[in-house]
Each structure stands twice: as structure tokens, then as C-alpha cells.
Amino acid sequence: MGNRRRFGAVVAVLSGAALVGGCASGATSTSEGGAKPTRGGSLVIARSADATTFNTTTVHDNFSIFTTEQILEPLFMVSEDGKSVEPWLAKSYSVSADKLVYTVKLRTGVTFSDGTPLTAKDVKFSIDQSTKTAETGWGYINDPIKQVTVVDAHTVKFSLKYKFAPFLSVLSMFSNEIVPDQYGGRTAEKFYQDPVGTGPFLLGEWKKGRHLKLVRNEKYWQQGKPYLDSVQWNVVSDANTRKLQLQGNQIQIDEAPDWSSFDSLKSSPGITAKKFExxxxxxxxxxxxxxxxxxxxxxxxxxxxxxxxxxxxxxxxxxxxxxxxxxxxxxxxxxxxxxxxxxxxxxxxxxxxxxxxxxxxxxxxxxxxxxxxxxxxxxxxxxxxxxxxxxxxxxxxxxxxxxxxxxxxxxxxxxxxxxxxxxxxxxxxxxxxxxxxxxxxxxxxxxxxxxxxxxxxxxxxxxxxxxxxxxxxxxxxxxxxxxxxxxxxxxYGDAISNKVKGFHVTPLGNYHLENVYLAK
Known part of the structure; x- marks a missing residue:
């Protein structure tokens, strides 16, 4: 949970009254140095502790949040530079003259990983369920919302209690990620053991305390993505062990190297030690x-x-x-x-x-x-x-x-x-x-x-x-x-194998693994 930008840029994005359309920043092909991204391979990341849950409406640790963001997605996404938000599962939005009603149009052709189409009913259910966690989780962030209304299959209306200029940023919050209506017929507890989302990956295997593996969502709405077959986070509590594993090519990313060894990693063959804003x-x-x-x-x-x-x-x-x-x-x-x-x-x-x-x-x-x-x-x-x-x-x-x-x-x-x-x-x-x-x-x-x-x-x-x-x-x-x-x-400091391409950490600390690929 982090920092970011000057508010003037945010106001310009969030308070416009006209209908605005946008394309997700990750929707275009991502490459480095003009090379075409390669498909396949498994990315292994080492981190100091395990995730605890996929239920991001109540969780307070980044290990869980950053992992679940690869499975579940919100209506709006914070930009790569962390200074604004842009439509993601949303296609466009409009704001009423009194700034109390936001009407959001959804992308068409988006499905959950089980093939079920994304609809406005899913959005209403997701936001309403998140709002109910005000005393135990992140529901307080939705306080400006008075009511969520389904207009049609691909249109949702948000009525606010009061003017709130950064409202779209609320809809970009991880706790407001979209899940199927009524959890697809499961209980909340069962659903979050193996969630179904619109994101680039789905759960493969979770051996708690050891590793968590996600595999490619073949039904992902961004054509051709993700490039990776899978991504796995290994729990390696000792920083020196993570460093040795990266140098030995057992992992491709050390999520948080010690600052004491950060500069020395720059001289390690095949490794880039990179600071992110x-x-x-x-x-x-x-x-x-x-x-x-x-x-x-x-x-x-x-x-x-x-x-x-x-x-x-x-x-x-x-x-x-x-x-x-x-x-x-x-x-x-x-x-x-x-x-x-x-x-x-x-x-x-x-x-x-x-x-x-x-x-x-x-x-x-x-x-x-x-x-x-x-x-x-x-x-x-x-x-x-x-x-x-x-x-x-x-x-x-x-x-x-x-x-x-x-x-x-x-x-x-x-x-x-x-x-x-x-x-x-x-x-x-x-x-x-x-x-x-x-x-x-x-x-x-x-x-x-x-x-x-x-x-x-x-x-x-x-x-x-x-x-x-x-x-x-x-x-x-x-x-x-x-x-x-x-x-x-x-x-943020990350130590990264030079084989890893397209990896970027936003000022919020998260990353879009649908854009990452491994060089041959």
C-alpha cells in the first residue's frame, strides 16, 4: 500500500464532464529495443513472505495484493507513471453536470477465465460486496457511493452522496476488482480459494509458505497476452539466499534485495539492479x-x-x-x-x-x-x-x-x-x-x-x-x-535477470505481468 504525482494531472483526468473513451495502456504490444515479444516460459520471482489471501477487499499486505492483481482487474487502472487513471475493464465514462452521477460503459468481449461474459451485474455485485467491508477492510474507500445501478448489460451508473473529484481513482482500487455476480454460485470463502477473474493469469498451485504459481489465462481479453506460460513467487526469507538464487539463475527477479548489496548487484553478470520511483x-x-x-x-x-x-x-x-x-x-x-x-x-x-x-x-x-x-x-x-x-x-x-x-x-x-x-x-x-x-x-x-x-x-x-x-x-x-x-x-529496488523484458514497477509498487516476457 505508496505515493505519486501532482494533483493537477489527476484532476484533469478525473473530473471531466464529457464522455471520455480510452484504451488500456497494456492493450498494445509491449517490447524492448524493437524486438518482438516472445511467447512462453515461466518467470520465477523470490519474495520474503507469502501471500495470505486472494480476497483483496479485506487484505492489508502487498504480497497478496500484487499477486491477486494478476487474476482480478478493476474498471479503471492507474497509469504506468502513477499520475492518473485510465479505462481498463471500463470502455468510457460520463459525468453529470452536478458531478453526482458517473455512468460507466464496459468493454465488450471481455470474459472471466471460465468463459463467462463480463456484465454490469458483475460490477454492481463486486462494488456492493466491497463496500460492505467498511469495518473490516477497504469498504471505507467507497463511502462516496450512494448507489450502484445496472442500466443495461454493459452500462453501470454510480450515484454519489457528495461531489468527489477523485472518484475514478476509487474505482481503480484493488479492493474494487471485479468478480462474477454472486461469486459464480459459490460462497465468498470458496471463491477466494480459487478466484475467477478477467486478469491475465489464474491459480495454478499454491503450497503455502513455499510458493504460489499462476498460469496463463487463455481467455484474456488483451489479444496475444500474457506472453508467459506461468509466473511463480517463491518464499525466500533470507536476502542473501535470494541474491545467490538470482546469480545462479534459479530465479529471474529478486523482489526486494537488501540495499547493502544493491549496488554490488549491478556488477553481477546478466543482472540489472533497478530503482523505480x-x-x-x-x-x-x-x-x-x-x-x-x-x-x-x-x-x-x-x-x-x-x-x-x-x-x-x-x-x-x-x-x-x-x-x-x-x-x-x-x-x-x-x-x-x-x-x-x-x-x-x-x-x-x-x-x-x-x-x-x-x-x-x-x-x-x-x-x-x-x-x-x-x-x-x-x-x-x-x-x-x-x-x-x-x-x-x-x-x-x-x-x-x-x-x-x-x-x-x-x-x-x-x-x-x-x-x-x-x-x-x-x-x-x-x-x-x-x-x-x-x-x-x-x-x-x-x-x-x-x-x-x-x-x-x-x-x-x-x-x-x-x-x-x-x-x-x-x-x-x-x-x-x-x-x-x-x-x-x-x-523500490528490484534485481532482475537480463532475460526478463517488459518488467516495470509503478509508483504504487505493483506490476503488469501480462507485459512481461523472457528473451530467448
């Missing part, structure tokens, strides 16, 4: 439901004690920059001057002296095992809090277990990250500051009525200038509250 931010989360983290002075003290420039140098090897805001650079309305606690040990000590624990305390920091970057960050934070008398025990847990502990608020402090999924701050800010946003405020228990009110105003405001003012206030307030200690912004 990101909307990724890393934070230290506090559990505000536990003492002493309910005390804002404790949180500010810790936030002031962290040297972010040193973190970027030591952990990212210079590949990133210190964070100052709830939003990341490139996200609409990001404020580069937003005030938040920066490194100042004297201020840290002063804040702690005002707190309920002026002499320090013992606590723990939750880290996902196998993540070298996270462990290095944890060790530095552990060292930097010692002068305050704060003793930190680093608690390394297997990725899924750590995720569950965090989501159940069974932790003191935890290292967290975020990647935007739509070209608008609303998804993240609602997730982060509104306890009703399906995640207990990014699983921190943060509950400030003023922040909640600001966020609700911002999501209902259609005037860009007014939204900018509201988000500026929200960034100042959340920085002051320090429910998260902002750490750094970083790019």
Missing part, C-alpha cells in the same frame, strides 16, 4: 492503546531521538530521504514543510521529562523476521533510545505472525510501511487517522476527533485549493500528535 514511506508505529504510548510526550520524545539522515545512510545506503509528513513526496498535497519531530536529543529529553515516564522504561519493537532492512532500522532505534533510558527489546516474528500481532494491537512499537494504491491521499489518510477506516488508524489506536473531522472534510471537498489547505492542516496535526514517527521515503 516510489510512493513508499517507512514509519515507527506506536500502540496508543498501551501505556506509556498513550502519552504524546513519550511519542514525541522517541520521534525526536531518531536520526533519520543517519538511517538513510546506514540502512538505505543513501537510496532515500528522511520523512517529515504523513504523506510521501509525489502524493497529491504532500507538504515538504510540514512540521514534525526531527532529530534533536535535547528536545527528546525535554519531552520525556514532561511525560509519565521521565526516567525511561522498558519496551519492545516488533520486526518481521528475514527483513534485513527492518532489523537494521530496529537496531539503530534501539541504540538511539538508550540515552533516554528507554530499553528496547527487538521482537522478531515470522511475517504473517508479526502482521497478525500488529493488526490485533498486540505490540508496543512496530516498524510499518505504506505504499499508495490510488492517485489521491484519501485512501491512506482515512486508513491512518480514522478508526472507522477498517484498520484502527493504521493499527495504532490513534483517535483524534480533530484529525478525523479534517480528513472527512478533505475527502468530501472537490475544490483542489481547499483540499490542499485541509491536508496541510492534517499533516501538521498528525506530526504534532506523533502517533507515527516518520522515518524515511525510499524507492
Amino acid at each position: 516510489s510512493t513508499q514511506s517507512s514509519n515507527l508505529a506506536f500502540n496508543l492503546t498501551r501505556k506509556p504510548f498513550s502519552d504524546v510526550h513519550v511519542r514525541r520524545a522517541i520521534a525526536h531521538a531518531i536520526d533519520r539522515k543517519a538511517l538513510v545512510k546506514a540502512v538505505l545506503f543513501g537510496h532515500g530521504k528522511p520523512a517529515n509528513s504523513l504523506l510521501a513526496p509525489g502524493t497529491p498535497y504532500y507538504d515538504k514543510d510540514a512540521p514534525s519531530p526531527s532529530y534533536d536529543l535535547s528536545k527528546a529529553k525535554a519531552e520525556l521529562s514532561k511525560s509519565s515516564k521521565p526516567n525511561g522504561f522498558s519496551t519492545s519493537l516488533l520486526v518481521r523476521a528475514g527483513n534485513g532492512e527492518a532489523l537494521a532500522v530496529a537496531q539503530i532505534i534501539q541504540s538511539e533510545l538508550k540515552p533516554l533510558g528507554i530499553k528496547v527489546k527487538i521482537n522478531q516474528l515470522e511475517a504473517q505472525t508479526a502482521r497478525q500481532q500488529q493488526q490485533n494491537l498486540k505490540y508496543d512499537m512496530a516498524l510499518t510501511g505504506w505504499t499508495m494504491d490510488i492517485p489521491d491521499p484519501d485512501q491512506w489518510t482515512t486508513f491512518a487517522v480514522d478508526p472507522a477506516g477498517g484498520a484502527k488508524s493504521d493499527f495504532t489506536g490513534y483517535n483524534n476527533p480533530q484529525a478525523i473531522a479534517l480528513n472527512k472534510q478533505a475527502r468530501k471537498e472537490s475544490d483542489p485549493a481547499k483540499r490542499e489547505q485541509l491536508y496541510a492542516k492534517l499533516q501538521r496535526l498528525t506530526g504534532q500528535d506523533s502517533f507515527l514517527a516518520y522515518l524515511y521515503y525510499s524507492p
Whole structure:
């Protein structure tokens, strides 16, 4: 879940009142260096942890999201540069004069992988089911929707409760991917064990904790795609093992090499180490439901004690920059001057002296095992809090277990990250500051009525200038509250075999594997 673009470009795309038609960006043939894409072959990707589910209406981990996006698709798709959205399963759309009704025309000739035609009934069912997850998942993102109406087999009407300029970005959200009406006659539980979608791949085999394999959807609507016979994600928790497997051609992509070895991979024969523009931010989360983290002075003290420039140098090897805001650079309305606690040990000590624990305390920091970057960050934070008398025990847990502990608020402090999924701050800010946003405020228990009110105003405001003012206030307030200690912004890094062509990571962190092929 990331960052992106300037909002002016988004408004131009999302608020037009005229009927707009568009062709999916992936619909044309993709090649590199003028060579014709070759068909066939199996792509193997190594990642540090497994996916957990195909149900993207409630899931909060990118491993699941990025995998499921190869099976299920939305009506609109975020562009390759992450700055706008364009029709995907939708063919075109129109907006009423009062901006409260969006009418969407579907592509014709699109079928699910079982051969069933895509219709407006499927769209209505999918959006309605996603909206119902407001308390447990991503349904809150659909709050602007008052009603979804089937006009005819290929036309859907969305009636909104209020003007909402980035509405089409909501329809590009992974939680609004289209599934068959009534799950094709199955229960939701059964359907998401082996989902049927319109995407380029379908489930082949899933040996949980080991590997997940998808195979080509022969009925995919983009003619000639996908090029690959299959794609497989292997779970390899150790970064050095992933590196050795890539160098030994056992895998073709290392999804997240350690920054410590990133530059050295550039000199490895047949391998490209590539950075992609990101909307990724890393934070230290506090559990505000536990003492002493309910005390804002404790949180500010810790936030002031962290040297972010040193973190970027030591952990990212210079590949990133210190964070100052709830939003990341490139996200609409990001404020580069937003005030938040920066490194100042004297201020840290002063804040702690005002707190309920002026002499320090013992606590723990939750880290996902196998993540070298996270462990290095944890060790530095552990060292930097010692002068305050704060003793930190680093608690390394297997990725899924750590995720569950965090989501159940069974932790003191935890290292967290975020990647935007739509070209608008609303998804993240609602997730982060509104306890009703399906995640207990990014699983921190943060509950400030003023922040909640600001966020609700911002999501209902259609005037860009007014939204900018509201988000500026929200960034100042959340920085002051320090429910998260902002750490750094970083790019995406992937190590890729030179045999892999057409692989691109968007600023949202996902990728279109229908465009990828293997050179002979």
C-alpha cells in the first residue's frame, strides 16, 4: 500500500464532464529495443513472505495484493507513471453536470477465465460486496457511493452522496476488482480459494509458505497476452539466499534485495539492479492503546531521538530521504514543510521529562523476521533510545505472525510501511487517522476527533485549493500528535535477470505481468 504525482494531472483526468473513451495502456504490444515479444516460459520471482489471501477487499499486505492483481482487474487502472487513471475493464465514462452521477460503459468481449461474459451485474455485485467491508477492510474507500445501478448489460451508473473529484481513482482500487455476480454460485470463502477473474493469469498451485504459481489465462481479453506460460513467487526469507538464487539463475527477479548489496548487484553478470520511483514511506508505529504510548510526550520524545539522515545512510545506503509528513513526496498535497519531530536529543529529553515516564522504561519493537532492512532500522532505534533510558527489546516474528500481532494491537512499537494504491491521499489518510477506516488508524489506536473531522472534510471537498489547505492542516496535526514517527521515503529496488523484458514497477509498487516476457 505508496505515493505519486501532482494533483493537477489527476484532476484533469478525473473530473471531466464529457464522455471520455480510452484504451488500456497494456492493450498494445509491449517490447524492448524493437524486438518482438516472445511467447512462453515461466518467470520465477523470490519474495520474503507469502501471500495470505486472494480476497483483496479485506487484505492489508502487498504480497497478496500484487499477486491477486494478476487474476482480478478493476474498471479503471492507474497509469504506468502513477499520475492518473485510465479505462481498463471500463470502455468510457460520463459525468453529470452536478458531478453526482458517473455512468460507466464496459468493454465488450471481455470474459472471466471460465468463459463467462463480463456484465454490469458483475460490477454492481463486486462494488456492493466491497463496500460492505467498511469495518473490516477497504469498504471505507467507497463511502462516496450512494448507489450502484445496472442500466443495461454493459452500462453501470454510480450515484454519489457528495461531489468527489477523485472518484475514478476509487474505482481503480484493488479492493474494487471485479468478480462474477454472486461469486459464480459459490460462497465468498470458496471463491477466494480459487478466484475467477478477467486478469491475465489464474491459480495454478499454491503450497503455502513455499510458493504460489499462476498460469496463463487463455481467455484474456488483451489479444496475444500474457506472453508467459506461468509466473511463480517463491518464499525466500533470507536476502542473501535470494541474491545467490538470482546469480545462479534459479530465479529471474529478486523482489526486494537488501540495499547493502544493491549496488554490488549491478556488477553481477546478466543482472540489472533497478530503482523505480516510489510512493513508499517507512514509519515507527506506536500502540496508543498501551501505556506509556498513550502519552504524546513519550511519542514525541522517541520521534525526536531518531536520526533519520543517519538511517538513510546506514540502512538505505543513501537510496532515500528522511520523512517529515504523513504523506510521501509525489502524493497529491504532500507538504515538504510540514512540521514534525526531527532529530534533536535535547528536545527528546525535554519531552520525556514532561511525560509519565521521565526516567525511561522498558519496551519492545516488533520486526518481521528475514527483513534485513527492518532489523537494521530496529537496531539503530534501539541504540538511539538508550540515552533516554528507554530499553528496547527487538521482537522478531515470522511475517504473517508479526502482521497478525500488529493488526490485533498486540505490540508496543512496530516498524510499518505504506505504499499508495490510488492517485489521491484519501485512501491512506482515512486508513491512518480514522478508526472507522477498517484498520484502527493504521493499527495504532490513534483517535483524534480533530484529525478525523479534517480528513472527512478533505475527502468530501472537490475544490483542489481547499483540499490542499485541509491536508496541510492534517499533516501538521498528525506530526504534532506523533502517533507515527516518520522515518524515511525510499524507492523500490528490484534485481532482475537480463532475460526478463517488459518488467516495470509503478509508483504504487505493483506490476503488469501480462507485459512481461523472457528473451530467448
